[in-house]
Amino acid sequence: MGNLTSRFMRSDIAERFRIAPDGKTVVIPLGLQLDALLAMPSDVQGYRGELGIPAGDIVVGYVGRLVAIKDLPTLVHAFAGASRHTRNLWLVVVGDGPQRPEMENLARRLDVGSRVRFLGWVDDLPRVYATGDILCLHV
Secondary structure, eight states, X not given: OEEESOHHHXXXXXXXXXXXXXXXXXXXXXXXXXXXXXXXXXXXXXXXXXXXXXTTSEEEEEESOOOGGGOHHHHHHHHHHHHHHOTTEEEEEEBOOTTHHHHHHHHHHTTOGXXXXXXXXXXXXXXXXXXXXXXXXXX
């Protein structure tokens, strides 16, 4: 079956859906050091000023690889729809991958390119998370 990312996935695959026996699954521990995020003080300054985002506006954030399995077109389409109703909305995408050019083009085609910021790879995750109000996750 290969490697899995969590014990919850393992349970679903082995017990709930019975796709593979438990003995053929392996859980991979998270490859990120979360200590800096867990100890993050509340006064960490985000990237809003550097990105030209006003303090009172709403920032939706995504942090991850820009690859097909993450279904980022859905995020960009959802953002475009939401931003038609909420004019002070921004999308900040942190990470990189082969889908970045496609996502940048999609944001422009949907006429939200001026409100989407693609930051690429960023090491300072506390500042990234301090920037956003809403975080989108792919599970």
